[in-house]
Amino acid sequence: MIEIRNLQKSYGDIKVLKNINLTIQDGEIYGLVGRSGAGKSTLLRCINGLEKYDLGSVKIDGFEISQHSDHEIRQFRKNIGMIFQHFSLMERKTVYQNVALPLECWGYNKGEIDKRVRELLKLVDIEDKIHDKPRVLSGGQKQRVAIARALSLNPKILLCDEATSALDPKTTKAILLLLKKISESLGIAVVFVTHQMAVVRAICHKVSILEDGEIMANGTVGSIFLNQPQALKNLLGDENEEFIAATGKNIRIAYADNSQILSAMAKELDIGFSIAWAKVEKYRDGVLGSIVINIDEGNVQKVGDYLTAAGVKWEAVHSE
Numbered sequence: 001m002i003e004i005r006n007l008q009k010s011y012g013d014i015k016v017l018k019n020i021n022l023t024i025q026d027g028e029i030y031g032l033v034g035r036s037g038a039g040k041s042t043l044l045r046c047i048n049g050l051e052k053y054d055l056g057s058v059k060i061d062g063f064e065i066s067q068h069s070d071h072e073i074r075q076f077r078k079n080i081g082m083i084f085q086h087f088s089l090m091e092r093k094t095v096y097q098n099v100a101l102p103l104e105c106w107g108y109n110k111g112e113i114d115k116r117v118r119e120l121l122k123l124v125d126i127e128d129k130i131h132d133k134p135r136v137l138s139g140g141q142k143q144r145v146a147i148a149r150a151l152s153l154n155p156k157i158l159l160c161d162e163a164t165s166a167l168d169p170k171t172t173k174a175i176l177l178l179l180k181k182i183s184e185s186l187g188i189a190v191v192f193v194t195h196q197m198a199v200v201r202a203i204c205h206k207v208s209i210l211e212d213g214e215i216m217a218n219g220t221v222g223s224i225f226l227n228q229p230q231a232l233k234n235l236l237g238d239e240n241e242e243f244i245a246a247t248g249k250n251i252r253i254a255y256a257d258n259s260q261i262l263s264a265m266a267k268e269l270d271i272g273f274s275i276a277w278a279k280v281e282k283y284r285d286g287v288l289g290s291i292v293i294n295i296d297e298g299n300v301q302k303v304g305d306y307l308t309a310a311g312v313k314w315e316a317v318h319s320e
């Protein structure tokens, strides 16, 4: 478990992390999202002990990073695996040698290394490339090797820094599925720094949205998408572009796993509506809908009452 309390970090006069509080459980996939410069990578480096912080605490399974010597932190970092956007593989070494490297550094014998490397390459499904060099691999294959290497020392936590940002959508999907399988089968916590909300929707249980070094919203992915906090709207920007009809009243509703709500409402209230904008997306645990309907002004009260009674989030929105 990762427990972060009142974490603060500055570079010179600039506060980069302001009072960060987070708890990430074993087996959880946790997204850290935010615009460029929000402080995501700095937070990740505080978690893996590469960055010193000014105030607060970062505990990993009770190990408080700031209370230990550099030597103890280096030992402890065995428990933390990390993968990056550009894979960071050793180009002159083969796939096998890349994955074996951490095990060699920590003094495992040849037999143990061989067994572990083969087991890991099987887990990430890249055994057929075992003697190849990274330059002949695709981006997705390189990331599989990097994941195998990150898992070589049986870490409790896997930190992913923009790990799918350099991959095409299909390969991204395959790598996310692999990370989901790994987190489920090994029960490790996965922390995923990304600016891609699609990644968060696809695999994360929970998410924190950072703005200018502060967590502005956090919670389960479903609750964040349903409640649409301002931080999410700021982040989605154009992605959330809406076509709003110029007449009548526009009502935005958000729902999870309740796709029949609009037809049920129209039937029960005996009213018509048109759809001004809609987005229905799959997320890790089901389906999220965000829809703007256009109704006659006279129906606003009863539509509002109906949606509220049905426990559906709604708000009136105005034409631009």
Ligand SMILES: Nc1ncnc2c1ncn2[C@@H]1O[C@H](COP(=O)(O)OP(=O)(O)OP(=O)(O)O)[C@@H](O)[C@H]1O
Residues within 6 Å of the ligand: 011, 016, 034, 035, 036, 037, 038, 039, 040, 041, 042, 043, 195
């Ligand atoms: N070593 C450093 N020295 C001084 N300032 C730094 C250093 N590292 C990061 N910063 C500053 O800290 C702030 C947060 O940077 P950070 O890299 O954590 O953001 P980020 O959210 O990960 O951004 P990106 O998505 O672009 O990687 C930025 O203003 C950045 O310029």
